[in-house]
Amino acid sequence: MVPADSLVDDDALILASLIDEIPNQIDLVVTERTFKQLAAREIVKGKHFYEAAFSMHPVRSRWLPFLVPRAQLAERVLETSVALALGRVSPDLLKPRERHNGWLGFLGEAEVIRRLAESPRLDLFRPFPDLEMVEVLARDNLARRLAGLQVKAATVQHLNGEAQIHIRTATLTKDPSTWVVGLAWRNETNAFDEECLLIPAAEVPTVAIDTGPTMEINFHPGTHRTTLLDPYRRRLADLSRLVLDCTQAPFAGT
Incomplete structure (x- = not known):
């Protein structure tokens, strides 16, 4: 469940994951805009929440396009492979800096x-x-x-x-x-x-x-x-x- 008033940037990504790792785990990666469109709405003690539920091995789910195997999480967030993303990073950015x-x-x-x-x-x-x-x-x-x-x-x-x-x-x-x-x-x-x-x-x-x-x-x-x-x-x-x-x-x- 996500408090409705905490969703303030439609283009921000929501990453939903289980705390405990399980075999073949999948995570939810979705923009706030899409999350608000697909999630169920609940009111608890006068406060509005969005709620999403999905299984680890879904066959049919409204969330299916946004469910990502844990091993592919970086690629989904970066929208490219990790190797290509690292190749685009300026070498100066990775240099140690005086702190x-x-x-x-x-x-x-x-x-x-x-x-x-x-x-x-x-x-x-x-x-x-x-x-x-x-x-x-x-x-x-x-x-x-x-x-x-x-x-x-x-x-x-x-x-x-x-x-x-x-x-x-x-x-x-x-x-x-x-x-x-x-x-x-x-x-x-x-x-x-x-x-x-x-x-x-x-x-x-x-x-x-x-x-x-x-x-x-x-x-x-x-x-x-x-x-x-x-x-x-x-x-x-x-x-x-x-x-x-x-x-x-x-x-x-x-």
Whole structure:
């Protein structure tokens, strides 16, 4: 059964398969448009569903033209043989690519989520797709107030001890319930520094260098020099408590 409101692209393919493999298994490969034309409709607790049923060895079935042996599944989806499809792929597409920034960004978000999960009062949500300012949404489940976080991680450079954090200018917001968490990764310890940044998004332009496409924050964790970032330096170990306080910011969402 497929919820009717989940079918939003008539040209998208639906692949229906059994979880457990069986001998001579066949799968259903059909566009959403055709699926809606052929499937039975059901209403369960006021919600509309489409339903399809077929056997593994059909002789007569409305789904027969769309049933594909498992061994031929790739050819049906690609609409050509696997060998021909691979021949059309640009060799550059298959070359290994540098992924340090993506890896570190994911690691930073995972670290923040782990820290926030230490507080039973915080419910955590991950917006999808990850295109907006807020990457982690924290909700105080008692006060029912929100704090949106953008997590940025950068590697501390050996020469100057700074981690350069870049924030896309186009995503910046003045919403007082949105914050930037800055983490500094230390290669020598294979861990994040015990100091982090927690900056209201609206105040990022006051402490960052405007490069046009991005705002650049030069974070020097552990420095004893006075910098514009001093009001935003925090202990990473305190992050869950600090974000809980952030949910109480004026005009925070409910």
